[in-house]
Amino acid sequence: MNPNAAPYLPAATSPSDFPRRVLLAVSGLTPQIVTETIYALAADEHAPFVPTEVQLVTSAEGVHVMRDAHGQPMNDIRSPSDNQAAADFITAQVRAITADPACALHASIAGGRKTMGFYLGYALSLYGRAQDRLSHVMVTAEHPIDISLRHRPGQRAPDRERLCLPHPLRPTLSGRQRSQRHLAALHAGADGRR
Numbered sequence: 032m033n034p035n036a037a038p039y040l041p042a043a044t045s046p047s048d049f050p051r052r053v054l055l056a057v058s059g060l061t062p063q064i065v066t067e068t069i070y071a072l073a074a075d076e077h078a079p080f081v082p083t084e085v086q087l088v089t090s091a092e093g094v095h096v097m098r099d100a101h102g103q104p105m106n107d108i109r110s111p112s113d114n115q116a117a118a119d120f121i122t123a124q125v126r127a128i129t130a131d132p133a134c135a136l137h138a139s140i141a142g143g144r145k146t147m148g149f150y151l152g153y154a155l156s157l158y159g160r161a162q163d164r165l166s167h168v169m170v171t172a173e174h175p176i177d178i179s180l181r182h183r184p185g186q187r188a189p190d191r192e193r194l195c196l197p198h199p200l201r202p203t204l205s206g207r208q209r210s211q212r213h214l215a216a217l218h219a220g221a222d223g224r225r
Contacts, residue, residue: 045162046078046080046137046164049135050133051133051135052080052081052082053082053084053135053136054069054080054082055124055151056068056085056088056139056141056142057089057121057140058087059089059142062142064139064168065087065142068139068141068168069082072166080164082137088121088124088147090104090105090108095120095124097117097121098116098120099113099116100112100115100116105117107144108144121150121154125151125154125157126154126158129158129163137163138151138165138166139165139167140152140166141168148167
C-alpha cells in the first residue's frame, strides 16, 4: 500500500449513492422540523436522500447537546461565550462527519436559533465536499408544521419546499486546508497583522 496515494473515495456521484448518509440538523423547541426535513428529503422526486443517520445539535434537551466553555450543557445561546461555544461545537460536528470519505452530509438549517443555522452553514463552507448539501425546509403558511409530529389518516401532507442552498467550495483546497487558511486569516486580523 502506497502511503502517498490519495485516499480511497467512493465512485459515487450523487449524495444518495454514498453508503453513509448523515442528516445533521439544528433543532430548538420545535423538533418536528426534523421529521418534516426527513420527509422533504426522501420525497424529493429529482434527488431523494434517505439518511442512514440523523444527528441533532440542540440545547440541553437534545442529542448532540452543545456545551459552554466550561463543559456544561447549554440551555440556550445568550452570551458571547455561548455563541463561541456553539460555533466551536457545531464546527467540530461538521468536521468529524466530513472526515469520512464514504459519507455524504446533508445539513439542515431549518430549526434552532438563527445563529445555530448560520454556524452550521458556515462550518459546511469550511469542510463541505462535493457530495455534501445544505438546505432549509419551509412548510407553507396554509399547512403549518403539525406539532403532533405525525399526520392523521386521510389528511393530506402539508406542502413543503426544500430550498437547496449552495455552500461555497474551493476545489483546490481540502477541508483541513480551507480551515487552516481561514483560521490563520482570522488570527492575523485579530492581532492586527496582515
